Amino acid sequence: MNPALELTGMGKTFGTVRALDGVDLTVAAGEVHCVLGENGAGKSTLCNLIYGTAAPDEGEMRLFGEPYRPRRPADALKSGVAMVHQHFSLVPTLTVAENLLLRDGLRLRLPHRDLGARVAEIEASYGLRIDLTARAADLPVGDRQSVEIVKALLRSPRLVLLDEPTAVLGPAEVGALMDTCRRIAAAGRAVLLITHKLGEIETAGDTATVLRGGRVAGAGPLAELGRDRLVSLMIGRPPEGLSALVTAGLDVPAQRTEPVEERPVEERPVEERPAGVAEDGTGVRIEGLRVRRADGSAALDGVDLRIAPGEIVGVAGVEGNGQSELVAALSGALAGEGRFEVAGTDLTGTGPAERTAAGVGIVPEDRHHEGCVPAMSVAENLYLGRLGEFRRRGLLDRAALRAAAAAVIGEHGIRAAGPDAPMGTLSGGNQQKVVVARELALDPLRFLVAAQPTRGLDIAAVDAVLARIRAAAARGAAVLVVSSELPELLALCDRVLVAYRGRLLGPVPCSAPSARAEIGDLMVGVSA
Numbered sequence: 001m002n003p004a005l006e007l008t009g010m011g012k013t014f015g016t017v018r019a020l021d022g023v024d025l026t027v028a029a030g031e032v033h034c035v036l037g038e039n040g041a042g043k044s045t046l047c048n049l050i051y052g053t054a055a056p057d058e059g060e061m062r063l064f065g066e067p068y069r070p071r072r073p074a075d076a077l078k079s080g081v082a083m084v085h086q087h088f089s090l091v092p093t094l095t096v097a098e099n100l101l102l103r104d105g106l107r108l109r110l111p112h113r114d115l116g117a118r119v120a121e122i123e124a125s126y127g128l129r130i131d132l133t134a135r136a137a138d139l140p141v142g143d144r145q146s147v148e149i150v151k152a153l154l155r156s157p158r159l160v161l162l163d164e165p166t167a168v169l170g171p172a173e174v175g176a177l178m179d180t181c182r183r184i185a186a187a188g189r190a191v192l193l194i195t196h197k198l199g200e201i202e203t204a205g206d207t208a209t210v211l212r213g214g215r216v217a218g219a220g221p222l223a224e225l226g227r228d229r230l231v232s233l234m235i236g237r238p239p240e241g242l243s244a245l246v247t248a249g250l251d252v253p254a255q256r257t258e259p260v261e262e263r264p265v266e267e268r269p270v271e272e273r274p275a276g277v278a279e280d281g282t283g284v285r286i287e288g289l290r291v292r293r294a295d296g297s298a299a300l301d302g303v304d305l306r307i308a309p310g311e312i313v314g315v316a317g318v319e320g321n322g323q324s325e326l327v328a329a330l331s332g333a334l335a336g337e338g339r340f341e342v343a344g345t346d347l348t349g350t351g352p353a354e355r356t357a358a359g360v361g362i363v364p365e366d367r368h369h370e371g372c373v374p375a376m377s378v379a380e381n382l383y384l385g386r387l388g389e390f391r392r393r394g395l396l397d398r399a400a401l402r403a404a405a406a407a408v409i410g411e412h413g414i415r416a417a418g419p420d421a422p423m424g425t426l427s428g429g430n431q432q433k434v435v436v437a438r439e440l441a442l443d444p445l446r447f448l449v450a451a452q453p454t455r456g457l458d459i460a461a462v463d464a465v466l467a468r469i470r471a472a473a474a475r476g477a478a479v480l481v482v483s484s485e486l487p488e489l490l491a492l493c494d495r496v497l498v499a500y501r502g503r504l505l506g507p508v509p510c511s512a513p514s515a516r517a518e519i520g521d522l523m524v525g526v527s528a
């Protein structure tokens with residue numbers, strides 16, 4: 001084996017949190033090495049140490065046999081280490097070409113006129129395709145991810161780090177990205193891939209290291225570890241008891257090689273009164289919801305939907321078909337035309353605070369910008385909008401807030417230094433758990449809108465969140481789940497609608513044997 005990266009005894013402490021403790025890890029050239037583990041296990045921290053975004057407290061790193069200690073990302077880039085970030089780093093107002101030439105701490109020695117030829121080479125070698133003239137902001141999320149990867153590959157790195165690169169991608173894009181990872185490794189480079197998805201690990205990985213509580217719980221070739229062992233190393237107990245959906249992982253779909261021919265969709269209107277909707281106006285009623293973009297085009301083009309108390313309705317669809325606008329309009333953050341009623345109360349034209357008071361819980365798609373306040377404590381984030389409940393004689397009763405938050409932290413398995421820890425210091429998955437816990441705690445919770453509720457969560461947390469959503473419905477909440485994870489929607493929902501060009505097509509009942517195929521067809525504009 002030709003080791004590309006060797007880590008020995010790596011340690012990192014943040015305040016009282018031991019994020020990494022004596023971690024050894026080896027990645028060989030020509031292989032995809034997966035790093036997995038529960039939320040807060042230390043995966044991103046490890047990546048940050050290798051990329052020079054943070055400095056280790058102890059430990060040694062060697063890169064292709066040489067001592068390696070980057071002090072900043074520019075050092076890592078200079079040594080041939082590139083990183084594809086979990087959150088996109090492209091400048092939205094610039095073109096793709098301008099973004100590629102932008103220096104990220106280190107000047108790219110490539111004249112503008114040679115960029116096209118170099119990008120064409122990368123596209124051909126790695127099965128990628130990008131449009132150099134497009135504005136980054138106008139690109140669908142999968143294309144933006146491709147630009148990030150081309151940007152990393154432009155410097156001909158010897159080691160590529162990918163930190164949960166598939167979290168925001170649709171199924172077809174995930175398949176393409178796993179293929180790209182294999183091609184990068186086949187070209188003799190090394191890949192370190194962080195992911196929670198077992199399907200991806202099995203599709204793209206050669207070897208793996210499982211982290212648990214900042215330590216190595218197990219490592220080795222994937223062929224020897226096997227799925228059950230991986231899962232138990234991750235969660236620290238045998239996989240029995242986890243739902244079949246979760247242990248089965250979310251499979252990586254085969255890539256479509258043929259472009260999908262778009263045929264006009266025969267639009268089936270949403271059924272007039274789905275089973276279970278009471279005549280007395282309880283539940284959720286959305287009528288003629290329309291939202292326009294800045295250019296006047298319709299992001300939502302007349303959405304009609306009824307959801308009964310206790311019913312779980314899913315929204316599938318390729319990203320960019322109006323799902324984000326639907327969630328924003330229902331939360332009150334985005335103004336639109338149309339009627340919105342919850343449990344007989346007319347909420348048309350109301351803002352977020354009135355909707356929260358009426359029992360509308362929103363788990364937004366983008367937790368970083370809309371779901372939480374990173375500088376505030378975990379306790380304050382858990383009770384955002386409800387801090388008044390802790391006022392005693394005009395003052396915030398911090399002890400009561402802390403005690404209530406500590407109980408929620410324990411109940412939801414949130415890994416944080418404590419209720420007072422700033423939200424921004426939590427790992428991505430733990431931030432998501434805080435947002436979900438807060439919205440599910442609304443009392444009464446009449447309508448839950450959950451966008452990508454399990455994004456970034458480890459498998460045990462996915463299991464727990466799905467169970468909590470089911471429990472909220474069982475207590476009488478109407479639930480709308482927007483997700484790019486089709487298996488998740490099929491396991492959770494009574495029926496699924498498909499967002500397509502600002503409209504909701506369907507419904508497809510989840511119990512139908514052909515549900516997956518029908519939804520897949522509606523998603524790409526082929527009528528069922």
Ligand SMILES: Nc1ncnc2c1ncn2[C@@H]1O[C@H](COP(=O)(O)OP(=O)(O)OP(=O)(O)O)[C@@H](O)[C@H]1O
Pocket residue numbers: 014015017018019037038039040041042043044045046415416417425426427428429430456458
């Ligand atoms: N800047 C920081 N300040 C304080 N604590 C931090 C900081 N960065 C990370 N941590 C803590 O270190 C631990 C490891 O976090 P890390 O982000 O590496 O986890 P992760 O395995 O990537 O999790 P996830 O799957 O949720 O992304 C967590 O407990 C986190 O709260």
